[in-house]
Amino acid sequence: MLGAGRVATQLGPALWRAGHQILGVWSRTAGSAAALAAQIPGAQALDSAGLRELPAADIYILAVPDAAVAAVLAAVALPPGALAAHTAGALPLGVFEAYPQLRGGVFYPLQTFSPGRSVDWAGVPLCVEATAAADEALLVVLARSLSKSVLVVATPQRQALHVAAVFASNFTNHLLGISDALARQAQVPFALLTPLVRETVEKALHHPPFTVQTGPAVRHDNATLDFHRAALAAHPRWLALYKELTDSIQAQSGPPPPNNEELPPL
Structure with missing residues (x-):
């Protein structure tokens, strides 16, 4: 989980409750990463150097502000062939085109998130998209473990x-x-x-x-x-x-x- 803000703080624990293992949490603010990791059993808080030393994972979720996605992608050392999915509503899938070694995807929850309030993920529409059909299917499976409302939505419609x-x-x-x-x-x-x-x-x-x-x-x-x-x-x-x-x-x-x-x- 790259990011520890409003989306990540709710998405990370929800994924764990759905049976997924969260290996690590990184944030530009070390304290935020530690706070979120503490809420997820088995998750490790990654320090400022964590972007260069990420554990191997099936999916890397970029739950950072839209304007920060490009900077994180430029700084992160993802393994070649890794699947990275951002959670932004307005950011195109094409943001991954500059990184042909990666598999790009979108995992966008259509909901508002605020501190101190929890959401019922079963009713949150999740819009997914990926550059490859197999990755899109994988994101659909992940989304369906959280929500009853999962849609494959192309960038212009999203x-x-x-x-x-x-x-x-x-x-x-x-x-x-x-x-x-x-x-x-x-x-x-x-x-x-x-x-x-x-x-x-x-x-x-x-x-x-x-x-x-x-x-x-x-x-x-x-x-x-x-x-x-x-x-x-x-x-x-x-x-x-x-x-x-x-x-x-x-x-x-x-x-x-x-x-x-x-x-x-x-």
């Missing part, structure tokens, strides 16, 4: 999926953060929004999301939109984001309804 995931997860979380801050500013509990958030997500998971859009933007309620813009004047960045999202919703939903047509509810 990269598009990663963009979609950023909108679905990262941007959504940021918007919820703004909601939390506004609720705190008004001295009302953020928890009041919990039923609304749950219903919004459930509805979007069971219908095409654009078809169930609600709110003042989709109904072109200009009075409410103006009030909201005024309320956000003290937060210019959030105001700009509000305006941009309003424009996007209205562009997607089309023109306002006729004046004599009853406006949809919130």
Whole structure:
């Protein structure tokens, strides 16, 4: 396991619980490697020189940030013919082309990982890809030991999926953060929004999301939109984001309804 960050910290122990032996853990931070290795029986923490002295293994998993994969590949001394798989969503399989002595692969978990929270790996989609069919089959077997949702996904589709995931997860979380801050500013509990958030997500998971859009933007309620813009004047960045999202919703939903047509509810 090359890397000891958010992905590796959850993936390493999960692989061990699934019956796989983790021989070693390397990290740019020795303390992180030691902490992760301590959670995995039989795993050895590799020191800073570990990249040049890796134990022989069936698969070397590069669970490092996207921007670090190329640097790790350039520094690591993998045995010729070794299978190395990165866990990045946006990084192409072609990153291995500069290392023809290696067998390249992708082992991408489509999930968000945070310290202090564990995930149910059985429900985490795992997207795999490899330069050779035999290696792809091996990664599929490894993935199926963890998850019930395993897909072979080529680089272009995986990269598009990663963009979609950023909108679905990262941007959504940021918007919820703004909601939390506004609720705190008004001295009302953020928890009041919990039923609304749950219903919004459930509805979007069971219908095409654009078809169930609600709110003042989709109904072109200009009075409410103006009030909201005024309320956000003290937060210019959030105001700009509000305006941009309003424009996007209205562009997607089309023109306002006729004046004599009853406006949809919130």
